[in-house]
Amino acid sequence: MSLTELAADAIPADEEPSGRKIQGRSPFRLAMARLMHDKMAVASVVVLVLIILFAIGAPLFASWTGHPYGAQYPDLARDSWGLPKGPSKDFWLGADPLGRDVLVRAAYGARISLFVGIAASILATVIGVTVGVLAGYIGGAVDAILARFMDVVLSFPYLLVAIVIATTFRPHSTWLSLLLTITVIAIFSFAAMARIVRGQVISLKEKEFIEAARSLGAGRVRIMFVDILPNLVAPVTVLASLLVPTSIVFEATLSFLGVGIQPPMPSWGSMLNDADYRSSLWLLFVPGGLLLLTTLAFNLLGDGIRDAFDPRSERLITRK
Amino acid sequence: MSDVSGDVLVKVEDAYKHFPIKQGIIFKHEVARVHAVDGVNLEVRRGETLGIVGESGCGKSTLARCITGLHPLTKGRILFEGKEIGSSPDKAFRRDVQMIFQDPYGSLNPRRRVGAIIGDPFDIHGIADGAERKRRVQELMELVGLNPEHYNRFPAEFSGGQRQRIGVARALALKPKLIVCDEPVSALDVSIQAQVINLLKDLQDELGLTYIFIAHDLSVVEYVSDRVAVMYLGKITENAESEELYAKPRHPYTNALLSAASVADPDEAAKRERIILTGDVPSPIKPPSACRFHPRCPKAQPICSTEEPELIVREGDDADHLTACHFPVQLGEHLARARAGIAQESTEPTLGVSE
Amino acid sequence: MFRFIIRRLLFGILVLWLVTTSVFCLLHISPTPVEKMIAGPRASAATVALIRHNLGLDRPFLVQYWSFLKDTFTGDLGYSYVTQAKVSSIIADRLPATLWLVGGAAVLWFVGGVTTGVLSATRARSLLDRSSTGFVLLGLSIPPFLMALLLPFLFIHEIGITWFQTGQYVSPFDDPNLFLQRMILPWLGLAFMLVATYTRLTRGSMMDVLGEDYIRTARAKGLSERRVIYRHGLRAALTPIVTQFGVDIGALIGSTIVTEKVFGLQGIGQLVYNSIVKGDTPVILGVTLLTALFVVVANLIVDIGYSFLDPRVRVD
Numbered sequence: 001m002s003l004t005e006l007a008a009d010a011i012p013a014d015e016e017p018s019g020r021k022i023q024g025r026s027p028f029r030l031a032m033a034r035l036m037h038d039k040m041a042v043a044s045v046v047v048l049v050l051i052i053l054f055a056i057g058a059p060l061f062a063s064w065t066g067h068p069y070g071a072q073y074p075d076l077a078r079d080s081w082g083l084p085k086g087p088s089k090d091f092w093l094g095a096d097p098l099g100r101d102v103l104v105r106a107a108y109g110a111r112i113s114l115f116v117g118i119a120a121s122i123l124a125t126v127i128g129v130t131v132g133v134l135a136g137y138i139g140g141a142v143d144a145i146l147a148r149f150m151d152v153v154l155s156f157p158y159l160l161v162a163i164v165i166a167t168t169f170r171p172h173s174t175w176l177s178l179l180l181t182i183t184v185i186a187i188f189s190f191a192a193m194a195r196i197v198r199g200q201v202i203s204l205k206e207k208e209f210i211e212a213a214r215s216l217g218a219g220r221v222r223i224m225f226v227d228i229l230p231n232l233v234a235p236v237t238v239l240a241s242l243l244v245p246t247s248i249v250f251e252a253t254l255s256f257l258g259v260g261i262q263p264p265m266p267s268w269g270s271m272l273n274d275a276d277y278r279s280s281l282w283l284l285f286v287p288g289g290l291l292l293l294t295t296l297a298f299n300l301l302g303d304g305i306r307d308a309f310d311p312r313s314e315r316l317i318t319r320k
Numbered sequence: 321m322s323d324v325s326g327d328v329l330v331k332v333e334d335a336y337k338h339f340p341i342k343q344g345i346i347f348k349h350e351v352a353r354v355h356a357v358d359g360v361n362l363e364v365r366r367g368e369t370l371g372i373v374g375e376s377g378c379g380k381s382t383l384a385r386c387i388t389g390l391h392p393l394t395k396g397r398i399l400f401e402g403k404e405i406g407s408s409p410d411k412a413f414r415r416d417v418q419m420i421f422q423d424p425y426g427s428l429n430p431r432r433r434v435g436a437i438i439g440d441p442f443d444i445h446g447i448a449d450g451a452e453r454k455r456r457v458q459e460l461m462e463l464v465g466l467n468p469e470h471y472n473r474f475p476a477e478f479s480g481g482q483r484q485r486i487g488v489a490r491a492l493a494l495k496p497k498l499i500v501c502d503e504p505v506s507a508l509d510v511s512i513q514a515q516v517i518n519l520l521k522d523l524q525d526e527l528g529l530t531y532i533f534i535a536h537d538l539s540v541v542e543y544v545s546d547r548v549a550v551m552y553l554g555k556i557t558e559n560a561e562s563e564e565l566y567a568k569p570r571h572p573y574t575n576a577l578l579s580a581a582s583v584a585d586p587d588e589a590a591k592r593e594r595i596i597l598t599g600d601v602p603s604p605i606k607p608p609s610a611c612r613f614h615p616r617c618p619k620a621q622p623i624c625s626t627e628e629p630e631l632i633v634r635e636g637d638d639a640d641h642l643t644a645c646h647f648p649v650q651l652g653e654h655l656a657r658a659r660a661g662i663a664q665e666s667t668e669p670t671l672g673v674s675e
Numbered sequence: 676m677f678r679f680i681i682r683r684l685l686f687g688i689l690v691l692w693l694v695t696t697s698v699f700c701l702l703h704i705s706p707t708p709v710e711k712m713i714a715g716p717r718a719s720a721a722t723v724a725l726i727r728h729n730l731g732l733d734r735p736f737l738v739q740y741w742s743f744l745k746d747t748f749t750g751d752l753g754y755s756y757v758t759q760a761k762v763s764s765i766i767a768d769r770l771p772a773t774l775w776l777v778g779g780a781a782v783l784w785f786v787g788g789v790t791t792g793v794l795s796a797t798r799a800r801s802l803l804d805r806s807s808t809g810f811v812l813l814g815l816s817i818p819p820f821l822m823a824l825l826l827p828f829l830f831i832h833e834i835g836i837t838w839f840q841t842g843q844y845v846s847p848f849d850d851p852n853l854f855l856q857r858m859i860l861p862w863l864g865l866a867f868m869l870v871a872t873y874t875r876l877t878r879g880s881m882m883d884v885l886g887e888d889y890i891r892t893a894r895a896k897g898l899s900e901r902r903v904i905y906r907h908g909l910r911a912a913l914t915p916i917v918t919q920f921g922v923d924i925g926a927l928i929g930s931t932i933v934t935e936k937v938f939g940l941q942g943i944g945q946l947v948y949n950s951i952v953k954g955d956t957p958v959i960l961g962v963t964l965l966t967a968l969f970v971v972v973a974n975l976i977v978d979i980g981y982s983f984l985d986p987r988v989r990v991d
Contacts, residue, residue: 026474027431148686155690155974157966159930160947164698164959167951168705208427212490215388217414218444230431249818253933256820257948272824284828288821295816303812 027309028233034308041304044297051294055114058107065092067101069108070264074099084280094282096271106286109266113291116178116267117248120185124247125240128190129232132197137205137224147198153191159253162188166259177262185250193239200235204228234309241302245295252291329401329498329530330387332362336395337382341605355604356382358554359396361631364498369524369531371545371562373538373577375601379554380534381422384502387532388419400498415445418491422503424483428475434461434486435471441493460489464519481512488519492527500532505540517544538581542566547640550574553604553612556631560641570634570641570648573613575655595655611646618655619647683978687971694967695960699743702956703736712954713756730756747964753957757950762961766943770965772844773942776934777927779858780865785920787866788873789913795874796881797904807874814871823864823937830860844940861938865931869923876919880912887911918977925973928966 035041062068076099078084084095093103135146162184171177204210205228213223254260255269263270268287337357340350356379364370372380385391387398389409398405400413409417421427428437439457442448448456458468464485475483484504491499501520505513521544523529535541541548542562549559550573558571569575576595597616602608608615614624623646631644649655702709710727711718727733731742746753752762795804830836840856847854884890885908893903932944939945943962950958 026433027476148689151686152690152693155967155970156694157926157928157930157963157970159932160963160966161694161698161701163932163948163951164701164963168701170707208421208423209429211385211390212419212421212427212487213429213440215390215414215417215419216441216444216490217409217411218440222444226432227429231429233431245816252818253820257933257936272821281828284824288824291821292817295818296812299812299816 031234031305031308035304038304038307040300041308044300044304047293047297048301051110051290051297052114054107055110058104058111061107062104065090065101065104067091067104069104070100072099073101084283086280086282093286094280096283097280102271102282102286105266105271106268106290109268109271109287110290112178112261112265112267113248113251113269113294116182116185116251116261117244120182120189120247120251121240121243123182123186124189124243125193125236127186128193128239129197129236131190132194133201133224133228133232135194136198136201137220137228139202139205143198146194150191150195150198153188154195156188158188162250162254163257163259166254170259170262174262174265177260178265181251181254181260184254185247189243189247189250193236193243196235196239197232200232201228204231238302238306238309241298241305245298245302248291248295248298327366328363329366330362330364330532331399331402332360332383332387332396333399334396335360335362335383335386335393335398337379337386337391338394352605355379355554355607357386357393358607360551360554360556362549362556362559364530364532366497366530367528368546369533369544371541371548372532372534372551373536373541373548374551375577376536377601377604378551379604380551381502383551384419384500384532384534388417388500389413390419411445415441415494416497418494418496418499420484420487420491420499420501420504423507424480424487425475425507427487428483430475433472433474434466434478437475438486438489438493441490445494447494456493457489460493463492463523464489479512480508481516484508484512484516485519488516488523492523495527496529498530498532500534502534503536504533506535506537513540520544538566538577550577553602553607555612556642556644557613558641558643558645559631560643561638564638564641568637568641568651570637570643571613571645572617572619572647572649572655575649579655611644619649621647679982680979683975687975690971691964691967695747695964696740698960698963699740702959703739705954707954708732709756709954709956743960747960752961752964755950755955755958757953757955757958762957765946765958766961766965769941769943769946771846772940773928773931773935773944775844775847775854775858776861776865776931776940776942777924779862780869780927781920781924783862784866784869784873787870789877789916791870791874792877793881793904793909793912796878796885799882807878811871811875814868815875817868819864819868820933820937822867823861823934826860826864827938841938844942857938857940861934861940864938865927865934873916873919876916877912880915881908884908884912914981918981921973921977921980925970928969 058069067073073095076090078095078097078099084097084099085091086094088094091101091103093101093106096102096105131146131150135143135150165184165187166180169180171180210223210227213227218226251260251267252269252272255267256273258270258273261267261270268291271287272284272291335357336355336359338353338355341352341354342349343351358379360383362370372383374380382391386393387405389405392407400417403413405413428434435454435457438460439453442453442456454471458471461468461471466482466485466489470477475486478486487504504520505516508516517540520531524531531544533541533544545562547560548562548565550557550565550571552573558565558569558574560570565574566578569578572595576597579595595618602612602615609625610628611617611620611624614620617624627646629644629646631642633639633641634643634645634648637643708727710723710730710732714723714726731739750763752766754761755765758765791807791810795801795807798804827839827841830839831841838856839860840853841860842857845853845857885904890903890908893907894900898907928943930944931942932948934940935942935944936948943965947959947962949955950962
């Protein structure tokens with residue numbers, strides 16, 4: 001009896017899963033499949049796609065309304081007292097105090113708000129994962145220093161310091177204000193991510209499969225990329241997806257206070273800044289509504305992603 | 321010990337492994353150390369299976385990790401084929417020495433496909449890739465009794481026994497000379513244990529492997545091992561050929577362990593006397609003086625706490641039956657009724673560190 | 676235990692030092708120097724230089740930093756560049772508004788959040804639970820400044836409760852009625868998001884605790900459901916929430932900027948915002964130090980309190 005026969009013999013029938021489907025599905029694909037069955041998550045994806053289309057299609061709105069980006073209509077869009085006119089046939093969503101079309105500005109503002117929110121989240125995620133993995137994996141003095149550093153950043157009065165940074169470096173170019181805003185948001189968002197990633201890495205490091213890789217002769221870099229990183233995909237995806245709405249709100253707050261995105265570049269936050277909303281409701285409700293809709297959708301989606309990756313976890317919202 | 325023959329594959333010489341316990345307000349400094357492995361001498365011959373037994377916490381898993389080069393030694397040295405394993409072993413050593421782990425769930429990366437896990441050794445050592453790697457991996461899967469078609473599955477899709485087979489396949493990939501098995505079956509159901517053990521034995525016959533087999537289950541060790549070493553608190557207390565050790569245990573600790581092992585036959589079991597050990601295993605942070613076993617030993621005398629017994633051949637034993645005891649047990653002696661010649665101290669483990 | 680407190684204390688001092696130092700450096704490397712902001716855009720170069728000299732800004736950086744550290748350590752926060760008043764007395768003037776704002780909101784969010792959380796945990800999947808989770812989602816999604824903008828609109832303009840006012844802070848000891856008229860909406864605005872956070876936190880913690888074996892034991896003993904939930908469940912579930920509460924109160928002192936700005940309350944949030952815009956360095960540094968102090972002290976109290984309750988955190 002050859003060895004293979006002997007070994008095959010040793011497997012009882014019930015240990016052999018019926019060979020119905022040989023291709024195993026990766027945990028990531030399984031999670032995505034689960035996500036597609038989550039009605040709320042799918043609905044929020046639809047809403048987000050619409051908002052993204054709204055942002056991409058900003059020039060279209062400009063041409064449909066005939067009001068180019070940045071164009072002011074002080075006479076046409078304002079009444080005899082110089083107050084902006086509300087929604088009308090010409091200005092679908094009303095005008096702002098400078099006589100600009102709110103619809104066109106909101107569409108261009110969507111670009112900025114989404115871009116800043118997503119870019120800041122990506123930046124914060126990259127920094128957070130790098131710092132967290134380095135601290136957790138290298139350990140020792142490096143970890144001690146990085147962990148203290150994260151604790152310090154987390155105890156900063158972040159809004160205050162963010163305003164100081166944004167004011168101190170307030171650039172004269174609007175594009176630089178965009179970069180500055182993204183950087184400031186990332187600086188104060190990465191630490192929470194880094195702390196969680198560090199904890200994950202430390203617990204992964206103790207797993208036997210890491211020892212197995214070491215005993216096979218795998219180097220540190222290989223272990224970091226091949227064995228540790230794939231195990232971080234789930235927690236990092238969940239955290240990153242919840243970071244986007246936080247970053248969008250952060251940007252809106254800074255811009256609302258006048259220290260984020262600088263005029264004439266519109267963002268939903270800066271549109272709310274110069275709104276005298278008591279007489280002109282549309283100035284409050286158009287950017288405010290879009291902002292709320294976007295953060296709501298991102299939060300719901302993030303919640304669904306968390307659920308899809310770990311069906312047992314406590315979710316933000318309980319549904320049947 | 322003789323070093324004449326080339327058939328000694330692994331030689332452990334006076335090996336120490338201590339883990340420091342650090343504390344401090346700003347700068348951490350060492351306040352105590354765990355004496356996991358504390359002066360071990362051992363030989364493994366080519367083609368044999370050396371069993372290492374002992375209670376949990378006795379340092380056997382640490383010893384295994386020292387032998388595979390996962391933990392650098394604090395003191396002493398380990399020779400593999402006559403060459404010392406340094407703190408960072410070379411690729412050739414990594415190829416020749418493999419390990420099978422205790423936890424079939426923890427030892428396989430849950431985010432990687434089985435094919436990638438078993439193929440890792442080929443990848444890391446640059447031996448085969450692409451289709452060639454796949455072919456070799458599937459050969460291995462067949463060899464350990466897995467369906468090669470399950471190449472693309474994830475560990476979560478396998479049962480505990482199958483996962484352990486994956487671990488075996490990974491260890492076999494590079495045709496190693498030595499495989500260190502760290503309690504390879506203790507996490508499995510009893511019915512599955514026999515399958516995996518038989519697989520390991522068959523592979524040894526077929527491939528001429530050398531095993532270091534660590535377990536706390538004495539009957540498993542008896543079944544697989546040619547020789548057995550008994551460990552207690554970081555030290556080897558007795559080391560002998562398997563049959564000899566089970567038939568004629570000399571160290572009181574070995575006697576106690578054997579008397580506690582379960583016997584399938586109830587009549588046989590009723591006839592046996594049990595040696596009840598008092599207290600728990602003392603803390604490896606502050607191990608007892610001299611003979612580590614003296615606080616729990618029924619035969620302890622004052623000398624046991626002052627002078628450490630050497631691991632040597634005792635009177636009337638075979639040339640390779642080593643015992644570290646001043647008062648080895650004679651055949652037919654009734655230990656359960658023995659009374660220690662010294663006051664037995666409490667062995668409640670305390671954390672040696674106090675504020 | 677003693678070591679633990681010492682370590683936390685040292686860390687708190689480190690945080691204070693790092694926060695103030697980094698703000699000090701930030702203000703120093705500003706491309707628009709302070710003297711120019713104070714002198715105004717049309718001032719002559721000579722005026723700017725004079726201001727620069729008078730404020731001691733022409734000294735080397737390290738000299739300025741050293742004198743800042745020395746003064747701060749002795750409790751001297753200096754004088755405002757703009758009003759020449761003592762920074763400590765400016766802050767003392769403004770602090771009551773912020774403390775009342777945070778204190779009132781804290782009561783609101785703690786009581787509101789814990790009550791809703793407990794109710795929805797004990798009636799999981801009920802209508803109340805589902806509407807409270809919808810509210811949580813809304814609360815976590817709506818930016819606090821938008822909430823602050825919406826509240827006066829909703830209550831004063833739409834519902835027409837003209838009793839509510841927006842305006843400057845009035846001490847409750849001078850005019851309790853006006854105090855409430857002006858504070859209730861800011862309290863709601865500040866607390867809204869935190870009510871949502873605490874509802875979620877309490878619900879989760881309560882669900883965990885109610886699943887524990889000792890709760891089953893308590894039920895098996897035949898205790899009334901009320902007693903099981905409030906005596907055994909809530910007590911255990913509250914520990915992490917109280918911890919979070921301490922941390923949040925400490926952190927919130929520094930984040931009332933938005934609420935104070937929207938409602939026109941003259942607290943330290945407004946103060947620091949205006950000082951940043953005007954380049955009033957001593958006031959910015961003073962408020963920064965104070966808010967960081969609140970965070971550090973709150974964390975310290977929480978850490979020490981927690982280590983009494985749960986000895987595990989003491990071991991590192």
